[in-house]
Amino acid sequence: MHRNLSRKSSSLVIAVDGPAGSGKSTVSKRIAKALGLLYIDTGAMYRALTLKAIRQNLDLEDERALVSLAGSTKIDLEEANGVLKVHLDGEDVAGFIRTPELTKKVKYIARVPGVRQEMVKLQRAIGERTGAVLEGRDIGTVVFPDASFKFYLDADVEERARRRYKELTELGQKVSREDIKKDVVLRDESDMKRSVGALKKADGAIIIDTTNLSVDEAVKKILRFIKCGTL
Numbered sequence: 561m562h563r564n565l566s567r568k569s570s571s572l573v574i575a576v577d578g579p580a581g582s583g584k585s586t587v588s589k590r591i592a593k594a595l596g597l598l599y600i601d602t603g604a605m606y607r608a609l610t611l612k613a614i615r616q617n618l619d620l621e622d623e624r625a626l627v628s629l630a631g632s633t634k635i636d637l638e639e640a641n642g643v644l645k646v647h648l649d650g651e652d653v654a655g656f657i658r659t660p661e662l663t664k665k666v667k668y669i670a671r672v673p674g675v676r677q678e679m680v681k682l683q684r685a686i687g688e689r690t691g692a693v694l695e696g697r698d699i700g701t702v703v704f705p706d707a708s709f710k711f712y713l714d715a716d717v718e719e720r721a722r723r724r725y726k727e728l729t730e731l732g733q734k735v736s737r738e739d740i741k742k743d744v745v746l747r748d749e750s751d752m753k754r755s756v757g758a759l760k761k762a763d764g765a766i767i768i769d770t771t772n773l774s775v776d777e778a779v780k781k782i783l784r785f786i787k788c789g790t791l
C-alpha cells in the first residue's frame with residue numbers, strides 16, 4: 561500500500577473498517593494514542609443521531625425527516641484519557657448510545673444516503689484538519705479512499721459475539737449470549753447489504769484477522785505495518 565496523502569491535507573489518516581466485534585474500537589484507540597493522532601469513532605456518530613431520532617419520536621422509515629434531522633444536528637467527539645465523549649447538540653450522550661435497543665435501530669439511520677452524506681462530510685472535515693485514526697464501516701471505501709493506511713479487521717462470528725457479550729455485561733447491561741450472537745449476525749447483514757456505505761474491504765486494505773490475537777498483538781501488527789510496511 562502506498563503512503564498516499566489524504567485528499568486535501570498532508571495529515572496522516574488511518575482507516576480502520578470491519579464488522580461489529582472485530583476489535584476496531586479498542587485497537588483504533590490504541591493506535592491513535594501511540595501515534596499521537598485523534599481517534600474518531602464514526603459509529604458513535606450514527607448512534608448519537610439515532611438517539612436523537614428516538615427521543616423525537618421520529619418515524620424511522622421517514623427518510624426525509626432523518627436527512628433533515630442530520631442536517632440540523634451538531635455532533636462532536638472528544639477523547640480525553642481514553643474516555644470518549646460524544647456531544648449531541650452539546651450534551652454528552654456517551655452513556656446512552658450503547659444499549660442493545662438503540663443498537664438495533666441504528667440501521668434505519670445508517671441506510672439513508674442523505675444522512676450518510678452529512679456524516680461523511682463531518683468525518684472528512686475532522687480527519688483532514690489534524691489527521692486521525694477513523695474507525696467504521698465505510699472509512700476506506702467512501703470517507704477516505706486515499707487514506708495513508710487502510711486496515712480491515714475481522715474475526716470469527718462466535719468470537720465477535722463473545723467480545724460484545726463481555727463488553728455489554730461489563731457496562732452492567734443484562735443481556736443473553738444467544739441474543740447478542742443473533743444481533744451480531746443481523747448487524748453483519750444490514751451493514752454488508754445496505755445500498756450505500758456498505759461494509760466491505762476497501763481496495764488496498766490490509767486484512768487483520770483478530771480471532772486469535774490479543775489486543776496487544778493486533779496493535780503491534782498494525783503499528784509495525786505503518787512503520788515498516790510489513791505485518
Ligand code: DC
Pocket residue numbers: 580602603604606607666670695696697698699747751757
Ligand atoms: O461501530 P459501531 O458498532 O458503534 O456502529 C454502530 C452502527 O453504526 C453500525 O452497525 C452501522 C453504523 N455505522 C455505519 O453505518 N457507518 C460507519 N462508518 C460506522 C457505523
